[in-house]
Amino acid sequence: MEKINNVTEFIFRGLFQNPEVEAACFVVFSFFYTVIFVGNLLIILTIFMGNLLKTPMYFFLNSLSFVDICFSLVTAPKMIVDLLAKNKTISFVRYMLQVFGVHFFGGLRSSSS
Secondary structure, eight states, X not given: OOOOOOOOEEEOOOSOSOHHHHHHHHHHHHHHHHHXXXXXXXXXXXXXXXXXXXXXXXXXXXHHXXXXXXXXXXXXXXXXXXXXXXXXXXXXXXXXXXXHXXXXXXXXXXXXX
16 A cells, blocks of 8 residues: 655745844734724724615625725734744645635625725
8 A cells, every 4th residue: 555645734934034024024014914904993893883884885895894804814814923933834724724715705805896
């Protein structure tokens, strides 16, 4: 019988090999991730608190903001954490879930805009 090797995790080499550049990118990406998350959350809260959800335009704006939050939650946190991590690995299952999330929320985002 032949030996079967299954892939269980992937090892990332990283975007940069220089730790100072990775630290600077960590700060920049964390800032923009926070701005995107808080901005979309404020849009959702404003629509709900102002009773604007009754009109179709604000319903779709609310949906687009929610999908944008979900899309950013799927993609950005792992990359941001790996910028400072020594062990840059991702399990095969987590990778496949991330690919599914990117395709699912990316497809929703492109079809709603």
